[in-house]
Amino acid sequence: MALAQAIMTSLLDADLSGSELARDFEKSMGFFWQASHQQIYQELRKLAAKGWLNKREVNQSGKPNKIVYGLTLAGRESLAEWVYGPTRVQPTKDELLLKLYNLNEDNVEHIVGEITARREEVMKRLYLYEAVRRRHYDDPASLPVRHKGVYLALESGIHQGEQFLAWCDEALSLLASVEKRKA
Amino acid sequence: MALAQAIMTSLLDADLSGSELARDFEKSMGFFWQASHQQIYQELRKLAAKGWLNKREVNQSGKPNKIVYGLTLAGRESLAEWVYGPTRVQPTKDELLLKLYNLNEDNVEHIVGEITARREEVMKRLYLYEAVRRRHYDDPASLPVRHKGVYLALESGIHQGEQFLAWCDEALSLLASVEKRKA
DNA sequence: GCCGTTGTTGCAAAAAGTTGCATCACGGCA
DNA sequence: TGCCGTGATGCAACTTTTTGCAACAACGGC
Structure with a gap:
């Protein structure tokens, strides 16, 4: 793009x-x-x-x-x-969300496994991001202009990661009830 | 995909x-x-x-x-x-973040404009999502299994939207200081 | 000297996605 | 009757991305 x-x-x-x-x-x-x-x-x-x-x-x-x-x-x-031209976004395509549309008693367990694995991955990446933030962007307000932009891009990644972790927790807790009912 | x-x-x-x-x-x-x-x-x-x-x-x-x-x-x-096969994610490609890497005194104003516009868009979509949630998914725990999956996919969209709004606010407040200094 | 490993660059075919337009049916209306 | 707008389906050319592999240089070990 x-x-x-x-x-x-x-x-x-x-x-x-x-x-x-x-x-x-x-x-x-x-x-x-x-x-x-x-x-x-x-x-x-x-x-x-x-x-x-x-x-x-x-x-x-x-x-x-x-x-x-x-x-x-x-x-x-x-x-x-x-920079002054039109801005395009290519929204995420996440097969996991598509799989959720196909949720049923048989595959809950598998999907819970996938969410758990993904949570792990995202957490790792988040650690990385946060390490970078601590190391280079401790005091955003005092950064030179361009670095403020870079910092904000990083922040966006961190926000997204945190949001995803929260969503995983919500999903896992809702799906836990399904698994129990199945057993 | x-x-x-x-x-x-x-x-x-x-x-x-x-x-x-x-x-x-x-x-x-x-x-x-x-x-x-x-x-x-x-x-x-x-x-x-x-x-x-x-x-x-x-x-x-x-x-x-x-x-x-x-x-x-x-x-x-x-x-x-x-559903049991490998899951692929195609992460977002957002030109706005790329533009942020190119931030400078000259283009701050333009980028602030873009962020503001995007905030507006996302807010509208969020209203839509939340209307759907209120209308169909008031009590997630009592939904039939498959609908729980659909609900979680919707929730993911809502989380993302809220996260983005929060990020916009952070970005706009940080960039406001740059604009002032410029003026 | 040969052999496998790693690092750098590259080709080519296929798949996926985008752009712009074409066709054709139906109804309304001047 | 002819023409236009809308809805539904489709074609073709192009660009972008993915996949799988190839060439080749250097070095280390044996």
């Missing part, structure tokens, strides 16, 4: 290679934007062709060479303009 | 035509699954070909005929099995 901008945003602070970007997309940026390495490499070449990124090859000791990309002036300008 | 199952789930209670389904996907089911009518019509034909749906033409007065689809036994069985 806006993979190009997600990549360019990642390059705001530092030049990165495809593999470094791919790793980034599993951490910070990946908190709210996901992309496979195949997607990233392809997009990088497109962006370089458009003149929004420049590339240079960097020798590495012990590893194959990497191709490091950086924003050009045109790239920065296009990104800055993009 | 699992459009087939989303459609079949919609057909659990009642047989529907393509256009009726498309309307559904903007309401109840659409709260957590979106699909265009083109996607739906295509998928319906695929599912009918697989033997999971049956179709019949229904004459309508004042409108062109519609083709109504219903679950076959094979369809119901495949759906019931699907």
Whole structure:
């Protein structure tokens, strides 16, 4: 959808290679934007062709060479303009909610298991987010402007995580009664 | 991703035509699954070909005929099995969060506007969800099993909405200080 | 020197989703 | 009678994303 901008945003602070970007997309940026390495490499070449990124090859000791990309002036300008354009949201599609529509006595147990597992996952991610917040964003009001934005994106992830945990608890407690009745 | 199952789930209670389904996907089911009518019509034909749906033409007065689809036994069985398979989540991709990473003195105002607009939208949807909850799910504990699942899916939407409103307030209050400093 | 492992980049086919338009039936109305 | 609006279904081209795999460099061990 806006993979190009997600990549360019990642390059705001530092030049990165495809593999470094791919790793980034599993951490910070990946908190709210996901992309496979195949997607990233392809997009990088497109962006370089458009003149929004420049590339240079960097020798590495012990590893194959990497191709490091950086924003050009045109790239920065296009990104800055993009902010004023229309904003799209691609709402979550969660098969778990779909499964809930198919709840019955036979599969409650399985679905409870899935919710429990998911709760665990989300909790782990939440710990990670909160560690980052404690480490870098202790006093949001005093942050430089751009970092306030980054902080708010992180906060959004934290809010969502907490909300999800609360929902899990509600769901598990409601479904516990179903399981009992079944037994 | 699992459009087939989303459609079949919609057909659990009642047989529907393509256009009726498309309307559904903007309401109840659409709260957590979106699909265009083109996607739906295509998928319906695929599912009918697989033997999971049956179709019949229904004459309508004042409108062109519609083709109504219903679950076959094979369809119901495949759906019931699907519940035990792996669950995928397609996390939200929200360009607004991406834009926040690009926050600066120049665009704060615009971004504040976007957040405000989004807050409004979400609030409207939330009213809708809550109306449904009051109307149909007043006493969750006493619902039949399957409806408990549907209720929980709705609850998930409500939680998310409330969380988002809270986040907006936090964001707007933090960004207000930036705007002031700018002025 | 060969072999497996890891890291980096890449290709290609398939699936999923989007966009824009086309068709056709019906009714209302000028 | 001709024309327009609406509702229902559908086609085709395109873009985006996913899946699975390939090439190749370096290093470590043997």
